[in-house]
Amino acid sequence: MADGTAAVAATGEALEALTASLRGGVLAPGDADYDAARALYNGMIDKRPRLIVRCADAADVIAAVNYGREQGLLVAIRGGGHNGPGLGSVDDGLVIDLSLLRSVRVDPAARTVRVDPGCTSGDVDHATHAFGLAVPFGIVSTTGVAGLTLGGGTGYLTRKYGLTIDNLLEADVVLADGRLVTASATEHPDLFWALRGGGGNFGVVTSFLFRAHPVGTVYAGPIFWEATHAQAVMRAYRDFLPDAPEELGAFVGLKTVPSMDPFPKAYWGRRACAVISSYNGPAADGERAMAPLLAAAPPPIFNWMGAMPFPAMQALFDPFFPKGLQWYWKGDFVQSLPDAAIDTHIAQAAVAPSELSLMHLYPIDGAVRRVPKDATAWSARDATWSMVIAGISADPSQADALKTWGRAYWQAIHPFNLEGAYVNFMMDDEAQGRVQATYGENYPRLAAVKAAYDPENFFRVNQNILPAAAR
Numbered sequence: 328m329a330d331g332t333a334a335v336a337a338t339g340e341a342l343e344a345l346t347a348s349l350r351g352g353v354l355a356p357g358d359a360d361y362d363a364a365r366a367l368y369n370g371m372i373d374k375r376p377r378l379i380v381r382c383a384d385a386a387d388v389i390a391a392v393n394y395g396r397e398q399g400l401l402v403a404i405r406g407g408g409h410n411g412p413g414l415g416s417v418d419d420g421l422v423i424d425l426s427l428l429r430s431v432r433v434d435p436a437a438r439t440v441r442v443d444p445g446c447t448s449g450d451v452d453h454a455t456h457a458f459g460l461a462v463p464f465g466i467v468s469t470t471g472v473a474g475l476t477l478g479g480g481t482g483y484l485t486r487k488y489g490l491t492i493d494n495l496l497e498a499d500v501v502l503a504d505g506r507l508v509t510a511s512a513t514e515h516p517d518l519f520w521a522l523r524g525g526g527g528n529f530g531v532v533t534s535f536l537f538r539a540h541p542v543g544t545v546y547a548g549p550i551f552w553e554a555t556h557a558q559a560v561m562r563a564y565r566d567f568l569p570d571a572p573e574e575l576g577a578f579v580g581l582k583t584v585p586s587m588d589p590f591p592k593a594y595w596g597r598r599a600c601a602v603i604s605s606y607n608g609p610a611a612d613g614e615r616a617m618a619p620l621l622a623a624a625p626p627p628i629f630n631w632m633g634a635m636p637f638p639a640m641q642a643l644f645d646p647f648f649p650k651g652l653q654w655y656w657k658g659d660f661v662q663s664l665p666d667a668a669i670d671t672h673i674a675q676a677a678v679a680p681s682e683l684s685l686m687h688l689y690p691i692d693g694a695v696r697r698v699p700k701d702a703t704a705w706s707a708r709d710a711t712w713s714m715v716i717a718g719i720s721a722d723p724s725q726a727d728a729l730k731t732w733g734r735a736y737w738q739a740i741h742p743f744n745l746e747g748a749y750v751n752f753m754m755d756d757e758a759q760g761r762v763q764a765t766y767g768e769n770y771p772r773l774a775a776v777k778a779a780y781d782p783e784n785f786f787r788v789n790q791n792i793l794p795a796a797a798r
């Protein structure tokens with residue numbers, strides 16, 4: 328019908344059929360749970376999807392993908408909902424919400440872990456810790472495993488055990504045509520290669536299988552120095568890291584001392600430099616590992632490293648970063664940290680617009696470099712750090728100030744850095760070519776795999792890789 332009535336009616340019937348086929352459910356504007364379900368971790372992003380399909384199993388995911396394709400809807404995939412630019416949701420489109428899928432099964436004998444796509448890294452840490460095991464994930468336990476893994480995944484265990492993707496053994500994926508395939512080194516190896524760094528470009532992962540490693544009690548925690556010592560600390564950290572044992576994951580940051588207990592009141596709200604570390608092993612060995620850094624740096628304000636269960640370290644910063652804060656992210660891969668770069672960092676961080684705003688440099692050396700650059704889509708294996716500048720505030724009226732600061736900081740520091748950035752530290756306002764620069768020589772192969780598995784670019788609410796034929 329020319330007036331579109333038939334199309335509307337078809338949509339209604341199709342929607343009824345979808346709803347009837349699901350074990351989970353569908354939420355639409357006006358439904359009681361809609362606003363809670365659409366809320367993202369980053370309070371700066373406010374998207375209003377047409378439909379949210381809350382999936383209870385892979386069959387629901389298949390039904391949602393087929394519905395989205397047949398109805399010509401833009402489709403977003405939501406794991407933990409932590410993505411900076413909110414790519415786990417979409418205005419006026421369909422969200423495949425995996426947050427109900429949170430089971431974890433550990434095989435302690437094989438040292439593998441089967442993980443559902445709605446899990447947070449805290450869910451997995453909780454399950455694996457009972458067996459003295461852990462998978463390398465990020466440093467905040469509420470982050471979704473799915474988005475973090477598909478982007479690469481860096482954290483305290485990375486120097487010893489590699490990126491999260493270096494520990495991915497297998498993934499079940501619902502493709503754009505609704506088929507479910509398993510990707511591994513032996514099944515659909517091209518897809519498996521692309522998934523390891525290529526984000527949500529290739530399909531909806533409904534199950535991950537990871538390799539786990541012996542991790543129990545760690546010697547870990549933050550050390551803070553006054554901002555006046557930042558130059559000395561950053562130089563000492565830079566020179567210390569290459570010889571530090573790989574059991575030590577240690578990142579350096581420019582931050583502010585939080586204005587709350589148990590931080591020393593005299594320092595509340597004052598700019599600071601921090602090294603935050605986790606040594607996987609006995610405390611005495613951890614103290615020995617840290618000794619050269621502490622000897623080279625001035626005396627800190629406090630050193631709160633101590634023995635703790637690994638999941639406690641993973642959750643240490645959760646209270647500072649509740650859902651709903653304003654976040655503006657900029658990233659870069661960093662190969663070296665000359666003195667001039669350190670001075671630029673210090674000058675830019677000094678004018679941060681809020682107490683929570685920060686700059687972190689996460690090490691990606693060690694085991695990451697032992698994997699060839701072309702072994703996975705993720706290609707920045709010659710970098711030393713993944714840098715993030717994050718403007719963060721609880722106050723929405725600061726949104727513009729966070730963006731202005733983040734952009735100015737990045738403009739000043741980028742000339743010292745590599746061209747690309749970790750895709751999970753990018754917003755959606757990057758210049759054309761940043762995604763290509765990030766994948767470097769791997770980009771043409773990624774585009775070819777995209778053309779093979781998603782030729783219509785159905786999955787494009789992400790840091791998008793264009794199918795080779797469409798370029």
Ligand SMILES: Cc1cc2nc3c(=O)[nH]c(=O)nc-3n(C[C@H](O)[C@H](O)[C@H](O)COP(=O)(O)OP(=O)(O)OC[C@H]3O[C@@H](n4cnc5c(N)ncnc54)[C@H](O)[C@@H]3O)c2cc1C
Nearest residue numbers: 406407408409410414415465466471473474475481527532
């Ligand atoms: C407080 C905080 C701390 C962080 N710390 C770290 C860190 O230490 N290390 C690190 O590596 N990263 C870190 N990150 C970045 C993090 O990796 C990204 O925010 C990531 O997108 C989170 O994944 P998610 O599943 O929660 O995101 P979502 O918003 O749910 O999804 C993001 C994107 O991932 C893709 N995706 C999600 N689920 C699936 C799926 N099942 N199948 C296919 N594609 C999918 C989609 O493209 C989606 O748009 C941190 C983020 C925050 C907010």
